[in-house]
Amino acid sequence: ESKTGNYQNTSPLNYDCAMTQIICLANSWKHGDRCIAGINSLKGQWIRPVSSLPDGRIPKEMRLIGRTEPAILDVLEIPLAKTGQDFGFECENLSVLPGEWRRVGKVPPAYLNKYCSKEEYILHNDQRYVTVSFLQSLPMVQRRTLQLVKAVAFSVRSTGQRFEGGEKWEGSIVTDNGQRLTATITDPVFIRRLELGHRPQSPCLVTVSLSMPWRPPDWEGDDPCWKLIAAVVELPEAAKSTVERETDDELPF
Template structure:
């Protein structure tokens, strides 16, 4: 039952619960803690911290894990143990920023293509090596539309290495922040964000949906703090 410290980089909406993911502080990469529920989603009793709060991006957490539970579409999954999570720090240090920088990807293809989805059938035959990516988007803007289940959905449009993407946002903080936008396209500034901010997106490959696809999701939108910003 390993105990790991991670930099929380996502606490996103998943099947009525949450999907938490982060980078290990020991340099061993991504971890996505999951429960033994049908879809592996976490509820409040799993991720609630001792002070009553929930994990936020850039928090350093100590988590007890039971065993790896890789899936063809999510190789980073680990089953959680029944031990309360601990908050180690809530103020990003230069060490935290350095780790984030070292895992920031520059490739153009997210999980093999530029679409917003990957078929579960193809993943079953050729499992992905990673289902989490930390990127620096260019030309980021917002698009309010209707989802395939008929609900309002906010999406992020951006360019990565010259290729365009349009992905649904599942970060609850940013969904709330952008919830008042009207249908259609909106500039980055509509969220009160300057183009000079150091924005990172955490992209996650979701669970298989009923249509047979795993969708790429913007699981977190992170603005790096002023600390160490001039170095990157």
């Protein structure tokens, strides 16, 4: 095995102009299929591959690599167009083109530190949702719907049964700059670990994404897109000493 950049390379790189490389930072539930997203390390930009389905979700036959799911931290090469359906409010979407997806390497968790957000808020505000009208009021490049944050505190709780089976889980995080968020967890691998009794260790890196618009019963106001915990990357012991912890008195839960 050789090393390319800061990640371990396990197969030859393909320089086909249609292939786009991302570090996978989300493989989360989306209407029975998955939402895949990651960061292009060359540009430091988020990319969300989208299909031609009405909500852009990625079906199994499109995303599987050697009959296995793309995993968080995998370096993927995906045939993508230069543009994609933005559904009126998302700036990260690129359409998936015909062709096989490839897994070409994997990054260590610490490699992601440089991509952690330094923004004042987790996705635009301190609420659990962002309205479509607010996103549409921004220039296209500012319509962010994906963000990586460093959580120095993280608790979870079960909130009932999922329609597809298994439990629903909600996470509450406090970031390294004091932002707080409680949101539904949509990372299937992490949820499976929770169901087996695992509990998150702080600190960790969390991918937060916005859902498609969904109005709860009796909702008043503009269409909301809900913040979701789409992926959780727990940092190894060696990385934990570099993160300042907050005291229990400062936690919101």
